Amino acid sequence: MSTKRVVTATINGTDSTLIVDDRMSLLDALRDAAGLTGTKEGCLTGDCGACSVIMNGRLVDSCLVMAPEAEGAIIETVEGLAQGNDLHPLQKRFLEHAALQCGVCTPGFLVAAKDLLDRNPEPTDDEVRYWLAGNLCRCTGYDKILRAVHDAAADLRSSSR
Numbered sequence: 272m273s274t275k276r277v278v279t280a281t282i283n284g285t286d287s288t289l290i291v292d293d294r295m296s297l298l299d300a301l302r303d304a305a306g307l308t309g310t311k312e313g314c315l316t317g318d319c320g321a322c323s324v325i326m327n328g329r330l331v332d333s334c335l336v337m338a339p340e341a342e343g344a345i346i347e348t349v350e351g352l353a354q355g356n357d358l359h360p361l362q363k364r365f366l367e368h369a370a371l372q373c374g375v376c377t378p379g380f381l382v383a384a385k386d387l388l389d390r391n392p393e394p395t396d397d398e399v400r401y402w403l404a405g406n407l408c409r410c411t412g413y414d415k416i417l418r419a420v421h422d423a424a425a426d427l428r429s430s431s432r
Contacts, residue, residue, distance in 0.1 A: 280344045282307070283351030291338035297331075298322045300338035301348060309349040309378045313407075320406030323379035324348050330386045332405070349378035352385060360426040361385055364419040372410035379406045384420045392428050394420075 273293045280287055282305060289304040301307045301324070310333055313321030317332040324333045325347040352359035361381050364370070371377040380403060387394060387402040394402070399420050400413075408416070 276339060278338060278342050280341045280346055282346045283348055289338070289341075293337075293339060295338040296334050297324070297326070297336040297338050297341050297346075298333040300341065301333060301346075304338075307348050307350050311375050311378055313375060313379075318407070319376070320379040320383060320403075321376050323382045323406065325382060325386050330383055330405075347382065347385075349381050352381060359385070360423040360430075361388070361419070364423040364426070365416070368415045368419040368422070370411060370415040370419040376406060376408040376410075380408070380416060384416075384423070388420070388424050388427060392424060392431075394424065396421075 275290055275292060278289045278291050278300070280289070282301070287305060289300050291300045291304055298310060298312060301310050310324060311321040312334065313319035315334045317335040320332065322333040323330055325331070326336065326341065326344050328345070352362055361384050365377065365381065383403055383406055387399065391398060396417060399417055403416065
């Protein structure tokens with residue numbers, strides 16, 4: 272028998288209170304309880320990366336995290352990338368390079384790439400490939416995604432000077 276509980280977390284910089292089921296995944300809590308549908312359901316086994324979020328500074332597959340584990344956590348989702356109407360450089364470059372098609376994998380790639388660039392503002396091709404290896408795409412070529420990440424990294428480096 273499952274029970275409902277209250278989980279408080281900071282999601283995309285906003286203090287949030289969610290009512291979740293004990294057996295609910297963080298993915299379902301974000302989508303259903305918080306109304307943040309950008310995080311996508313792909314495989315539900317942690318293999319595709321479509322549900323990637325940053326939780327307490329660590330990239331995680333939200334389908335593998337139970338919602339009650341998010342108590343007190345700081346969570347970043349794809350919705351937190353843009354600042355109002357201003358897209359994050361990663362979002363701009365993904366659009367510019369046509370690094371997305373159906374869109375199911377895109378949120379996970381964006382969140383994973385943000386996590387990488389926050390840690391390493393000038394990654395090599397191998398580092399980008401390694402960091403994004405947990406994200407799968409069936410529609411686009413990965414070359415467009417790599418170019419988008421590298422160009423966004425250059426944008427972020429030039430804006431921080």
